[in-house]
Amino acid sequence: MSQQGILVVISGFSGAGKGTLMKALLEKYENYALSVSATTRQPRPGEVDGREYFFVSRDYFKSMVENDALIEYAQYVDNFYGTPKDYVEKKRMEGKDVILEIEIQGALKIKKKFPDTLLLFVMPPSAKELKKRLVNRGTESLDVIDARLKRASEEAVGIEAYDYIVINDEIDTCVEELHRLIQAQHNKTSNRLDFINEMREELTQL
Amino acid sequence: MSQQGILVVISGFSGAGKGTLMKALLEKYENYALSVSATTRQPRPGEVDGREYFFVSRDYFKSMVENDALIEYAQYVDNFYGTPKDYVEKKRMEGKDVILEIEIQGALKIKKKFPDTLLLFVMPPSAKELKKRLVNRGTESLDVIDARLKRASEEAVGIEAYDYIVINDEIDTCVEELHRLIQAQHNKTSNRLDFINEMREELTQL
Numbered sequence A, B: 001m002s003q004q005g006i007l008v009v010i011s012g013f014s015g016a017g018k019g020t021l022m023k024a025l026l027e028k029y030e031n032y033a034l035s036v037s038a039t040t041r042q043p044r045p046g047e048v049d050g051r052e053y054f055f056v057s058r059d060y061f062k063s064m065v066e067n068d069a070l071i072e073y074a075q076y077v078d079n080f081y082g083t084p085k086d087y088v089e090k091k092r093m094e095g096k097d098v099i100l101e102i103e104i105q106g107a108l109k110i111k112k113k114f115p116d117t118l119l120l121f122v123m124p125p126s127a128k129e130l131k132k133r134l135v136n137r138g139t140e141s142l143d144v145i146d147a148r149l150k151r152a153s154e155e156a157v158g159i160e161a162y163d164y165i166v167i168n169d170e171i172d173t174c175v176e177e178l179h180r181l182i183q184a185q186h187n188k189t190s191n192r193l194d195f196i197n198e199m200r201e202e203l204t205q206l
Helices: A018-028 A058-066 A085-093 A104-113 A127-137 A142-161 A171-187 A193-205 B018-028 B058-066 B085-093 B104-113 B127-137 B142-161 B171-187 B193-205
Strands: A007-012 A032-034 A037-039 A053-055 A070-076 A079-084 A097-101 A118-123 A164-167 B007-012 B032-034 B037-039 B053-055 B070-076 B079-084 B097-101 B118-123 B164-167
Touching (some): A018 A032, A058 A070, A058 A079, A070 A085, A070 A104, A079 A104, A097 A104, A118 A171, A127 B193, A164 A171, A164 B171, A164 B193, A193 B142, B007 B104, B018 B032, B018 B171, B037 B058, B058 B070, B058 B079, B070 B085, B070 B104, B079 B104, B104 B142, B118 B171, B127 B142
Parallel strands (some): A007 A097, A007 A118, A037 A053, A118 A164, B007 B097, B007 B118, B032 B097
Antiparallel strands (some): A037 A079, A070 A079, B070 B079
């Protein structure tokens, strides 16, 4: 049964481990494509243009918005983030499940526009563990980390709109859980209406 | 994280292989309990009272209805079928996911009463395969089989109300698929609200 790929949005607090999870998921399974967002924010050490993000100027970002080249875009702190449309559509037509790793604002906009989108939210096992991971990452000052945690608490208000919560305690277990949740989506009745209609047709002709 | 067990309804055309699937699922995984329905129909050869069904008289069935001892009940052809309430509640409190193998009428009533119920519909890979399986079972005349297939075609009208469609082509694959779909339900945001609220609380106290 060839099906169009599913659109999956993964969000979660900074430090919940989304990046590591996505890397592991894509290494383990071939049926996923990770959408690369465009952003106006500065690259962090080690980030590569076209891999973590397309790092673009504010003017270029503006032109993408004007040309309707983004599925959604949002502002987060002082920067813009957006999802380029062409890549997502191409991969879904090829049958790949396309994963967008985006913030909650963008996720809710996408769900409204495409109700079949699967929204997953990754949480750390505890708030203490979240703070520990952010400190260990060592890329941000304690002030910035505290601001992020405050922000996380505010973001949690939107979580109810997500379909599933995944707790990232142990990475391999969590990757399997994500895979299972995404694949389950292919069994959704709304994704199998063609099969059901064929069966009905067949039954009346026996 | 201890959770109350999930209520799962599995339906499907006669001959789709539900019985075999349930047996394999319960042998493979310990976290399931299969609810045994009460029925007024006659046992088929090989069926044991209290295993496949509780075979009861019409009068006894009527008294169960009057004593509110059934979660739901329905009439199918000339017989009554119902789900005893006490067993289901006890097992869910123990953390078991309780599976009800019931007809579509009952399934829809349960979903209305308990919206968190997971509705799964098992389909054969094709209508031809369905007829073949019914013929091979050898327990019913061709006339009865034809009546069942006609009925299946009518039943297909209600399928859209189910959450997921599972195609039973190969039994082991199908058991894994069922297990995956049921376990995914534990990750539903609505089943993790306690965890989310604890996290919020923690984040504000860091």
